[in-house]
Amino acid sequence: MTGIPTALKPPIGRRSNLYFVWRGVLGDPVARIAAGVIAGMMLAAAFAPWISPWAPNAANPELRLMPPGTPGHLLGLDQQGRDILSRTLHGARLTLICGILPVVIGAAISIPLGMLGAWYRRLGAVIMRLMDVLFAFPMALLAIMLAALMGPGIGNMMIALVVTLIPYNTRVVYAAACLERDQAYVEAARAMATPDLKILFVEMLPNVVAASVVYSCTIIGAVVITAAGLSFLGLGVQPPTAEWGIMTSEGRSFIFNAPHIAAVPGIAITILVMAFNLLGDSLRDSLDPRTRLRLVKPAKET
Amino acid sequence: MENLIEIRNLSKTFRVRRGGVFNRSTVVTRAVEDVGIDIRKGEILGCVGGSGSGKSTFGRMVLRLIEPDAGTINYGGRDLLAYSAEELRQHRRRAQIVFQDPLQSLNPRRTVAENVARPLLNFGMDGRAAARRVDELFKLVGLDPRQSHRYPHEFSGGQCQRIAIARALAPEPEFLFLDEPVSALDVSIQAQILNLLKRLQVQLGLTYLFVSHDLKIVRQFCDRTMVMYRGKLLETGDSAPVYQAPLHPFTQDFLGTVLHARRNDAWERAAELAEDLEGAPPRMDGPHCPYAAACTRRIDRCTMAEPALQPAGAGRSVACFRHDPDLAAPSQATNSSPTGEIA
Numbered sequence A: 001m002t003g004i005p006t007a008l009k010p011p012i013g014r015r016s017n018l019y020f021v022w023r024g025v026l027g028d029p030v031a032r033i034a035a036g037v038i039a040g041m042m043l044a045a046a047f048a049p050w051i052s053p054w055a056p057n058a059a060n061p062e063l064r065l066m067p068p069g070t071p072g073h074l075l076g077l078d079q080q081g082r083d084i085l086s087r088t089l090h091g092a093r094l095t096l097i098c099g100i101l102p103v104v105i106g107a108a109i110s111i112p113l114g115m116l117g118a119w120y121r122r123l124g125a126v127i128m129r130l131m132d133v134l135f136a137f138p139m140a141l142l143a144i145m146l147a148a149l150m151g152p153g154i155g156n157m158m159i160a161l162v163v164t165l166i167p168y169n170t171r172v173v174y175a176a177a178c179l180e181r182d183q184a185y186v187e188a189a190r191a192m193a194t195p196d197l198k199i200l201f202v203e204m205l206p207n208v209v210a211a212s213v214v215y216s217c218t219i220i221g222a223v224v225i226t227a228a229g230l231s232f233l234g235l236g237v238q239p240p241t242a243e244w245g246i247m248t249s250e251g252r253s254f255i256f257n258a259p260h261i262a263a264v265p266g267i268a269i270t271i272l273v274m275a276f277n278l279l280g281d282s283l284r285d286s287l288d289p290r291t292r293l294r295l296v297k298p299a300k301e302t
Numbered sequence B: 001m002e003n004l005i006e007i008r009n010l011s012k013t014f015r016v017r018r019g020g021v022f023n024r025s026t027v028v029t030r031a032v033e034d035v036g037i038d039i040r041k042g043e044i045l046g047c048v049g050g051s052g053s054g055k056s057t058f059g060r061m062v063l064r065l066i067e068p069d070a071g072t073i074n075y076g077g078r079d080l081l082a083y084s085a086e087e088l089r090q091h092r093r094r095a096q097i098v099f100q101d102p103l104q105s106l107n108p109r110r111t112v113a114e115n116v117a118r119p120l121l122n123f124g125m126d127g128r129a130a131a132r133r134v135d136e137l138f139k140l141v142g143l144d145p146r147q148s149h150r151y152p153h154e155f156s157g158g159q160c161q162r163i164a165i166a167r168a169l170a171p172e173p174e175f176l177f178l179d180e181p182v183s184a185l186d187v188s189i190q191a192q193i194l195n196l197l198k199r200l201q202v203q204l205g206l207t208y209l210f211v212s213h214d215l216k217i218v219r220q221f222c223d224r225t226m227v228m229y230r231g232k233l234l235e236t237g238d239s240a241p242v243y244q245a246p247l248h249p250f251t252q253d254f255l256g257t258v259l260h261a262r263r264n265d266a267w268e269r270a271a272e273l274a275e276d277l278e279g280a281p282p283r284m285d286g287p288h289c290p291y292a293a294a295c296t297r298r299i300d301r302c303t304m305a306e307p308a309l310q311p312a313g314a315g316r317s318v319a320c321f322r323h324d325p326d327l328a329a330p331s332q333a334t335n336s337s338p339t340g341e342i343a
């Protein structure tokens, strides 16, 4: 009966979004550096046990608080005499996971939520009122409340972060989808008997998802910082574990006599957050067909 | 000629809720009221009227993109409003739409080939056959199929409109609703697109409902014309007589303001004047002619009852008491029509 349309084979000459993202990022020096930094951090995190000179929790109390440049300890030692370089490399693992995973999961939930809300208006009203309730709390406070309710632990912290992120991302998606919904191409799709779900997730999704990707890149910074805050309060990652947020807060007490303890992981967080923000900006351009040609081939051809 | 679509008493009222929970108010717009007309097979029916007179709403209802509140649409002998979901889906092959802004009506993140192929895929054609048909359609509307992997913004407005037309023609429809298809284009491009539409209409035996602000275009392009004002149908008839000797005072004023000023190239001003006609004259209570407040040839009856659309000879109809055959007293007021004889 209903002829379910087959997937459209890309005609020859058609280039995928990923191609343009790839070329766009390579073509933009700032994005290239940002992507390089993120890739470097990911590699460092992945190979931390092999490349770090010391075990993350191996303490050498005689050398505690020694500054960077101490022989064998490039970035110095912390208040317990643990090697900061090793801890930073190991810490990258949890920091990256805690920053990225909740954002990805949050986006996976809020994209369908926001789009269905924009399409089915009754449902949308209910969803957005619910989001308003979550919005009533500041991001950090909500995360703290949820994490405290569920008890300490990395898993619970992640859940708390996901729930905290959903209202923000859903609102971004909802706003973008509402704009798209009223575009003529959506009405044209209806006139062509495109099924509702196909209009939403085939026609509108690429236009909406770009907004969400860009937003997600910029929110990763806030998530890393919130995760660090939760860990600091004892609700997330537990102390002996290496994680940039905890390391920064532990170094706080020694900020005057051994500033490097807080500075090294703090600078690492700053660089990570900046890299994601810059990458987000570049992605916005390369995900948009109206601007990306300029990125790929510098104005030539008609 | 046989009728393709018979529309009777079609009405649509938009209710937009404003305000929050406590001070909620509803804005009611009677976008289309009691419009009835036949669209004949193979004709181009022009639809003119000021901004907000309900032309787009009317056309969308004929395509069932907007559900009418009341009235009937008989399409090819069947009641369109009684179609089941699957019947309506199949019906979408037969009736298509072309929008005013060509760039906006194409999905910006899909190549134009994907845009044009979408209706084909929706109706079960496989990818390869669809790709071949897209090439055919591109040639049909005068575009190079080798450019079909590009994105809409890489084309000019006129080219985009050709692509939009190709997409509308993809499922081989018999009826097209053209909602101001050339208004967003340069004057030089307008003629090309109109020629294309005319050629396609003859070649494929299409029926058009053509909405435009530009009366000159409607007059040249359309076989018949319907004049709308505030959601009501005031006058219909073959294009030539409607433009040469308009019967309804509104049509006379509308043509007068627009066409006269156009001769002086003051198109902008003319458009403004045409908008003024649509502006809000004082609301009257009770039934009355929709144009009564601004009409220069008003008689008492106009403020007391609403004229129905009546045949006025030679295939024309008009909703005006002055032309009502039952009311045979049109002699007392002899305001000559200001623009009765525009050549």
Ligand SMILES: Nc1ncnc2c1ncn2[C@@H]1O[C@H](COP(=O)(O)OP(=O)(O)OP(=O)(O)O)[C@@H](O)[C@H]1O
Residues within 6 Å of the ligand: B014, B015, B016, B029, B030, B031, B049, B050, B051, B052, B053, B054, B055, B056, B057, B058
């Ligand atoms: N979805 C909607 N919700 C509420 N009001 C609407 C909606 N669509 C149209 N209207 C109102 O209905 C009236 C008729 O609108 P319509 O778009 O049919 O006019 P039009 O003759 O096509 O005008 P234009 O020449 O400017 O395109 C307008 O007053 C408009 O504000």
Ligand SMILES: [Mg+2]
Residues within 6 Å of the ligand: B055, B056, B057, B179
């Ligand atoms: Mg319109």
